[in-house]
Amino acid sequence: MAAGQPLNSYPHQTELQDSEKDHDVELHDTGSDNFVPIAEVAGDEEDGIDHCREKELTKTPTHGSNVGALASRTLSLVRTRESGKDIGPPPDGGFKAWSQVALGHFVIFNTWGYINSFGVFQSYYTESLGRPPSDISWVGSIQIFLLFFIGTFSGRATDAGYFKAVLTAGAVLELFCIFMTSLSTQYWQLFLAQGIGQGLGCGLMFCPTIALIPTYFTKKRAIAMGIVASGSATGGLVFPAVVMRLLPRVGYGWTMRTLGFISLGTLIPCLLFLKQRLPPRRSGPLLELSAFKELPYVCFATGMFLNFWGIYVSFFYIGSFGRDVIGVSQSTSIDVLLVMNGVGLVGRLIPNLMADLYTGPLNMLIPFSLCTGVVAYCWTAVHDLQGLYIFSALYGLFAAGIQSLFPATLSTLTTDLKKTGVRMGMVLSVVAVAALIGSPIAGALIQRDNGEYLYAQMFMGSAVLAGTITLIGARLAKLGFVWQRA
Template identity: 40%
Template sequence: MASPTSSLGDDFEKDVGFEKTRSSHEDPRLTQQQQDLIEASEPPFTEHVQSDGGDLEKVTSAKPSVTNIKHVPNGGTTAWLQVLGSFFIYWNAWGIVNTFGTYQTFYETDLLSASSPSDISWIGSVQAFLLMVVSALGGPLYDAGYVHHLLIGGSVLAVLGQMMLSLCTTYWQVFLAQGICIGIGTGAMFVPGVAILSTYFSTKIATATGLAAAGSSLGGTIYPIVFHQLQPKIGFAWATRVLGFIMLATLIVSNCVLKVRVLPEGRRRFLDLTAFKELPYVLFVAGNTMAFLGLYNPFFYVQSYVIESGIAGPGLAFYMLSIINASSTFGRIIPGYTADRIGPLNMIVPCTFFAGVLCICLAAAHSIGPVIAILVLYGFCSGTLVSLPPTIFVHLTENRAVIGTRMGMGFAITSVGMLVGTPISGAILNASSFTYVWVFGGICTVAGAGCLLACRVAKGGAGLMTKV
């Protein structure tokens, strides 16, 4: 009997009309995730090549797939530079979103103290919402070849929004600069950072993606510390500008090193309504949306919680967000490797469930030790909800031609949970106390885990040892 990898290679070569050699795909090092990436490819592709005149031009590629292990570099200086460029994209996209909790606390006590926590949280939730929605809409533009348009335009908007934020004094100004301008900018530049890696890596895709995704957690760790250390010394305006200059410097690196290798020949559709006839897909999207309703509550409110509850002073409280993001770094890398062995759905379900339970446990944490312990574990578990969904969308989609479409649709729907979750929690805080904020966030996340478990059963059955 042929191995799964060998059978996949047979189908691949048959699809593109090539004769298969005995050694072409019989590589025992391939994991299930890497096989799925191969299955998700969309031949034919175009490639940028050097013409006789010295200019770059598109030509139809002889390569059957951008992820075919016979042609993907899987290393080398250029390939690893793509990881560096993608790392800084993550650093300045999700890293900025993960930093908003620091601004939330500062706005509540200083710049926007006349506004309610719910009103303030709308700024951060709109920023995260636009990141996901613009990323989904930008997929077809990436496929059409507008890679550097997205990258440069997004970088300019993100840095511009951060610099304009330093001049803001009213709520609507902050909303436009930080919520709208930065949100659209990060969404646009995030597309190339995610998509380019899969054209340079196949057997090392887990390592490459994990290292790049760690940028979001490290950015979310460094930015709050920089802001907290500088704001009392040089003021809000210049502390915010320093973050803008860091964004500018790191995004210049991304713009310089990210290089398009291959592009799909066809154009991606915006919608594939047949996806909603498939129960596992519907349950997975519903689970993600429900989980994200409560997932960001600790990111937005834990600093205010420890200050207002007297658990810690402002000096230590500002490090709570950095603690979550630092532990989330490991939660993006380690579960990815584990998922290759036991299946991504088997990995994401318990992590989501424990994240919800840990959020509820914050209601019973009244001293700094338990709070820090909970945040470390919470950061690790919550990281899987950012790193694993792209892989799961690949597993749930049989037709490789609509992978990008279905992923974009799923993230666009999930973004609604991010949009309304933290403002709802802010309204709850206005009407009651932090206890109900943590309970609301935890229940939503646990309910999301329940939907994800149903998705896992619908896809792979009830067997505990089944790899799904």
Template identity: 40%
Template sequence: MVFVADDKKSHHAVAVTSLADSQESLPHSDDAILPQPAVVTVGGDDDDDYPDGGSVAWRQVIAGHFINCMACGYGAAFGIYQLYYTESLKLPSAQISWIGSVQIFLNNVICTVAGRLADAGYARETVIGGSLIALLGTFMTSLATEYWQIFLAQGVCTGLGLGLMYMPAITIVASYFKKRRALALAISSAGTGTGSIIFPAAVQYLVPKIGFPWAVRCAGFVALFMVLVMNLLLKPRLVPRTSGPLVEWTAFKEPPYVIFVAGTFMLYWALYFGFFYVNTYAIAVASFTPTSAVSLLLIMNAVGIPARPIIGYLADTYLGPINAFILSTISLAIAFFAWIAIATPSTMYGFVILFGITNSMAQGAFTGALASMTKDPSKMGTRFGMCFTVVSVATVAGPPTAGAIIDYSGGSYLWAQVWAGVVTVLGAVTIAVARWWVSGAKINVKV
């Protein structure tokens, strides 16, 4: 006799005496299960009942898309602010980069707290609280006139709010999907591209008409609309895990998880370099004007929107999430090295398309790959948050590191581009080691 969970009443069970009585029955412990050596499952949550579709599940993907519009799209659009602050405040690019880097750092470092709150059953409350903090930071940015004011409003306040919003979205979406988890997470994370178009466009094209303060406020009102929609759609599914520590230290005793986090650290160390400096590079090297350079960031983010669902589909159907992440990271490294040869407007447009696609693929594949490393779904938020907290150190150091290399090189971007390419290659190799630890030396394995 076996038991299956009722979809409508998760705390009750239905006895099933024969596998033939119901197609939804779970197999007996002694049932023969044919091995499938071509597929390696990292997680151990096979017995959990995932909807893997339905209106409620896909509404969580929509909510996650809106959350990513703000939590990731806002940060990825800092290149617009970088250009404006550099011209208006007359400060070195490396110093301006600290605003965006601290915002992304806090966005990631707070994820351990946000992830544990989500696992404990406070996902909606965490998103609402983060939304209010992020909106406060955005509207305060519109009032700021000095560097320290912008740093506190856009760097600190907005960064903390966006981080609190981000992590619960991943845990909720992942709890509704298993077979199509990589695709669902990729569609959700595609909101990064959507937000990276909306927010910079709102600021850049409204500044000449209504000024910078009101342009930022208009972006804030767009964010307010997104906040209302996402909080209406969110519906956590898993039973809260009320006990347990803030940090699951035993995860750091698992070599695949630790190696995977190390590889992701190196990837994110270089990842935001392109977003922050593509506009200034186009003006300094490729003969763009400040106005025309804005289109590059918009194109970069636009081409990345379909790239994420595509890599998610390939990960679920053909490659496996970790394999997809490795290949995407390698492609991003190639884009960094290709950047060295860019010197004309036409090649610049080609580069931003290549970088936008490869960058979005790497970020889109990351969430599915990390989810596959988590054995217990009730610890999804905690383990995700731990990874993002470690990665936060890389995100805060990356753009200033690139800026310092550029300043030390007398304004040349060459060695910063080489640094980004090499670091990304090392990240791909490290993630490949984590994959080897899981599946062995087999190449033709979906993992």
């Protein structure tokens, strides 16, 4: 799966002026901490601090990806009340900072990278359990839903100073449930272990890690977050490849245990050496209902619901389609999924760079959404293996662009930067629901169409194109027909 992802404001520090050193100023968050997948974040803008007690340092999120954007916040900062000492600026490099990046890459490898691999299990479970595709897709959908949704709470626990506890709980839960999945023989066992258990574990690990990494960087934040985000692509390559090689040789149980040992080996260093840099701070409200009175925000939230309603269908069912319709082998169907996940690395980095340099995120998101919808319709014309590879590469590229651009786009639609965090949290909740129900609906359509995929393909393409139309509505409501960065 893909997963996909994703707000471009980060905690940022500034030193006290000499004349202000007698004041006790506390670090606090005026937005909520919510998180999602996946890509590069770059740049920041700063406003000065006139009064340590009353003025806030705000950073304008202008671009980036799911990953960076989900850590967005507006902070007033200067030194901790507890210590009375200036914590100093981020190191912005050096062994300590880059080691956190490497460890963060492994966390994303084990969260989004693992979830992006669900297409491998979709086809295998459908055959081995004899269950309809819609039933199996609920397992993967609940993983995505929980990863998005749990971020609201795990992020707040991290703010309160419980980063290590939350990360450890998530790692232990995910590892335990991977090994329990290896023992599962019935659908309900898979749903509990792989769906709910691993989804909770991923949500507990992913969100705090994405909030942590930006606190170590300023100018080099973009490349740092890009390296971390690429864990979703490397995981989406490694896990399916392992399944493809081991499943025919050692069987399902030991294949899953091998995945568990890979996760164990890559998570232990994360638990030992990932370190929270900032002191505890307060979190803001969970809801800001006045946002739904703003037409650009409503159109944007609706557009992202529609996009994520359909975007994961192909990631879940591309393997099954290859086997059922084209007649390829299990290993070849996994190769197709590897292509779709692999090109996602380019799709997460290049669109953000182009948006940063030339267009702005909203102006870049709209054509990527349009191309994703058009390519989704083209899936109906795929009848051979060559066409399947071409479709997988194009769809993986454009869909990754949606995942990486949508959180950054919110910053262009929010005039009050203090509300960016809470508004992103509300959008992520909407996206979580869409990701939860989209793939099961597609599975039900496949079953209703007697195993054919046309209804599901049309549902996927129509949902994404409808999302494109509402995103255009958000652009027009915000800026009209005048061309400018957005």
